Amino acid sequence: xxxxxxxxxxxxxxxxxxxxxxxxxxxxxxxxxxxxxxxxxxxxxxxxxxxxxxxxxxxxxxxxxxxxxxxxxxxxxxxxxxxxxxxxxxxxxxxxxxxxxxxxxxxxxxxxxxx
Amino acid sequence: xxxxxxxxxxxxxxxxxxxxxxxxxxxxxxxxxxxxxxxxxxxxxxxxxxxxxxxxxxxxxxxxxxxxxxxxxxxxxxxxxxxxxxxxxxxxxxxxxxxxxxxxxxxxxx
Numbered sequence: 001x002x003x004x005x006x007x008x009x010x011x012x013x014x015x016x017x018x019x020x021x022x023x024x025x026x027x028x029x030x031x032x033x034x035x036x037x038x039x040x041x042x043x044x045x046x047x048x049x050x051x052x053x054x055x056x057x058x059x060x061x062x063x064x065x066x067x068x069x070x071x072x073x074x075x076x077x078x079x080x081x082x083x084x085x086x087x088x089x090x091x092x093x094x095x096x097x098x099x100x101x102x103x104x105x106x107x108x109x110x111x112x113x114x115x
Numbered sequence: 116x117x118x119x120x121x122x123x124x125x126x127x128x129x130x131x132x133x134x135x136x137x138x139x140x141x142x143x144x145x146x147x148x149x150x151x152x153x154x155x156x157x158x159x160x161x162x163x164x165x166x167x168x169x170x171x172x173x174x175x176x177x178x179x180x181x182x183x184x185x186x187x188x189x190x191x192x193x194x195x196x197x198x199x200x201x202x203x204x205x206x207x208x209x210x211x212x213x214x215x216x217x218x219x220x221x222x223x224x225x
Binding site for chain 2: 004031033041042043044045048050055056088090094103104105106107108109
């Protein structure tokens, strides 16, 4: 299995809703990432988990709450979002350590619309 | 702050042309430079470069890194309409942080 699987593919939520995005990989990667990508812009890093511990939080508002229950799963819990949070949310994973030629593997993303 | 600059931002060519995409960077604790192709959804991995002067090739695509001058190029020869996409350059720093450039939108016309 060489994929990163994200669910759901599309999500529409109201500003008072609570929802979660899920990401799963079975490649044995020990680093997992959340990126946010607005239309016609490059992906922007939100969070990095390394060995199931949060190692980078790029000053993301607390209405986004990541969780890494185990080495294969990464969740992003959403609460009280704003319309400007509408974007494509990409999950990625990578092996850790040096000398790796495989780069990062991205999931297909969740297209989130906040109404 | 880490910075990645790609040029040109957009490019229109005809099938069969050769294109060169540029990526320059300023980053603390450089670890690697990666090229991705993005069509509708997820960026797909093309190359990862860590050493200067060693060309990586995959079919009609090739890339090389110059760590002294802090840039990389991505070449595509004999372009096809299926090469139309956004090409993203990203630089990884030692804490697994990827900083992306704005991308080059390549359009290949028949």
